[in-house]
């Protein structure tokens with residue numbers, strides 16, 4: 015059993031405080047969701063947790079199983095078992111998607127298998143999340159549609175099997191079948207590895223699919239409400255203003 019604990023986190027971007035004291039505790043196998051209006055700080059929180067240099071933690075701590083990882087470099091955080099699926103993954107031209115996925119696979123499983131064996135596993139995993147072979151031969155995210163990018167991010171989750179995964183709007187731009195596929199992978203990875211999740215979303219549907227345990231509402235850099243799926247239903251019915259006023 016692992017724990018990711020965020021204690022009184024404050025984050026500044028370009029000299030402006032965006033996150034104003036957030037505390038959260040996620041245990042292995044738990045699915046937490048962050049919802050909140052545009053610009054409330056959801057992506058800022060996720061990038062700060064992962065160690066993006068532009069997002070400066072000015073106060074507070076991030077603890078992984080009791081170890082203070084607040085100021086570790088991103089690659090060290092990844093090695094310790096954190097994963098982030100970006101809201102808008104950037105293109106990496108010149109690196110083929112298959113090359114990236116094979117490298118990630120070898121990092122997790124060792125490189126005992128032949129390149130052909132690994133490639134065949136990657137191809138079959140890709141098919142299972144609806145990624146066509148032709149995409150594997152393109153540069154990473156080069157010309158990918160929004161939904162294709164999200165499917166690749168979820169494929170990486172499946173390969174990397176992190177202790178904790180932060181998924182920034184995994185459901186945005188995804189069609190109905192894709193949403194089901196992505197939710198199924200989230201559940202499968204949770205069942206197989208006891209992964210804990212922080213899912214950022216604007217929509218209740220994905221949270222219903224993955225049986226979210228806890229919903230938090232982020233507003234102007236602070237968590238102003240936390241609760242069960244009932245809270246997500248209330249947001250659907252009354253909007254954020256309705257929930258925040260209560």
Ligand SMILES: Nc1ncnc2c1ncn2[C@@H]1O[C@H](COP(=O)(O)OP(=O)(O)OP(=O)(O)O)[C@@H](O)[C@H]1O
Pocket residue numbers: 027028032050051052053054055056057058059068
């Ligand atoms: N690199 C940056 N430079 C300047 N301002 C930034 C930067 N990153 C974020 N901000 C500002 O911080 C605030 C929070 O942005 P953030 O992207 O975290 O919101 P969000 O809750 O994820 O919004 P959305 O739901 O629209 O994705 C916004 O006002 C945004 O303009």
